Amino acid sequence: MSIGNSPEADRPSVGAALQKARIGAGLTVEEVSTTTRVRIPLVHAIEQDDFSRCGGDVYARGHIRALARAVSLDPRPLIDQFDAEHGGRPAPTPAAPLFEAERIRSEPRRPNWTAAMVAAIVAVVGFVGFTLFTGGDKSGSGPIAVGDANAKPAPAPTRHPSTIKPPVKPDPSDSAVAGLPKDKVTIKVTARDGQSWISAKDANGKLLEDGLLKKGESKTITDKERIDLVLGNAGAVQLYVNGKEVKKVGDKGTVERLSYTPGDPQAG
Template identity: 65%
Template sequence: MARQRPDGPFRWRTNCVRPVAPPFRRPPRLNLQQVATRSKGAPVSIGNSPEDDRPSPDDRPSPYDDEEFESVGSVLKQARVAAGMTVEEVSSETRVRVSIVHAIEKDDFSRCGGDVYARGHIRTIARAVGTDPAPLLERYDGEHGGRPEPTAAAPLFEAERIRPEPRRPNWTVAMVAAIVVVIGFVGFTLFNGGESGSGSKDPVAEGTPTSGKPAPKPTPSKPADPKPDPADSAIAGAPKDKVTVMVSAPEGRSWISAKDHNGRLLFDGLLEKGQTKTFTDKQQVDLVLGDAGAIKLYVNGEEVEDEFEPGQVERLSYTKGDSGDDPQVG
């Protein structure tokens, strides 16, 4: 810098040299293939030949790389929400477990058990939520290596004919039959010889006089003890300090119900023909007879003289002071 005299007081003039900037150079333009390749970290050659500008098959953009293209799981989830269905409702309708439905909506097909089952689940869920499964299956095949090829069935081979072996004679059965015949012949011979020996002694037996003692008279056998009457057993076994009701079905079956004074159920069921039930309580027994005409009642040791008609339903109550003639009709 050169310093000069000031023209006025405290004024100096300086000559400054400004640096000259290099000329601006515009960077070369890159095509789409070169930009995509450079973003991946691979070396890029900037050339003007048509072969360099032509994208390779591996670098061609895929229709599924578009961010606006929704995944299979998101499409199914949006369709389910639009249909107003929950995951549990979809699972109940499609028979697909809830955890698998959640996984598919998150594009996790590892729980499906393979591509075949995954495609089946996608098709079933899409139909349940009211969307077309065809584009979803195409999307799934494009992301998972295409549709699985059907496996050829194993060839069927005609089974060899089994030649029947010639049957051999069963000598064991023949020997057993021969032994049985020999034993039978020997036994028959011995039996006939014994009868001829006993026949020669018959005339001697006929000539012997019989003894004069008369034959003893047969003693009459005692009659069997008759079976005890249910009424007698009810009378003998009835306690005095309780109410005892015995229900019998001598002529037919009937439904009966019995409760104690607290309302606790003692019996509720069918009383078959010939069966007997006895109910005891400290205060009161309540009965319901479905077919009163087929029932015999014994209350506190006394038979109830009823006039119930067949098929008649009766509600009766008995206490420990009642007899067979004074029931309390419920």
């Protein structure tokens, strides 16, 4: 049997798979390093399957997971392949049993007979007062007019169906805009047609969101001043800014960089 024809021999290495996905996503090593905070020399080393600079298998798994998410790859198969090639993941150490303190049972509350008696007395007094008050009003009722007993109530006026106007329903987009704070910028990203990688920072460069959105998942991001947004596989994304949909975000497989403020949606 030829070993070279096995599926394992045809499968690319972890580093080669990451490098191929990065190039396919249109990202440079510098861009991946900025979003993942993995140093540029270390990104180059991992793409060459050199994990000696990672500082151990635990850190290597973390770097593989971060780089895979940045290029829209599922990190689990890559981590499993890394474990298989480096002796496997060590078995977890069983945790020591914890002693649970005995719970103190509270004594059952005794019925408050005094409060029950007071409530009963108040109910009786109230009933007697109500009876005396309503009994005095019966003698003061006026005489009934002749024929009132046989009188039929006047029919309710009918309205022609053409004069009835259906209630006006507000536009969903208008109600969504009205419900959002006007002094903030609110962005909702949905991976509608496929998975996408997103990264969002505020005006000071602080990271607000970073990760992979699977198909059907959504993220809502809010900031007072500005949101700088990076979208991977932009053509698969549905984007709402301040309650308004951005019709054209980008093409599938492309990376788009956008910036939005509390005003109308404007691409940066």
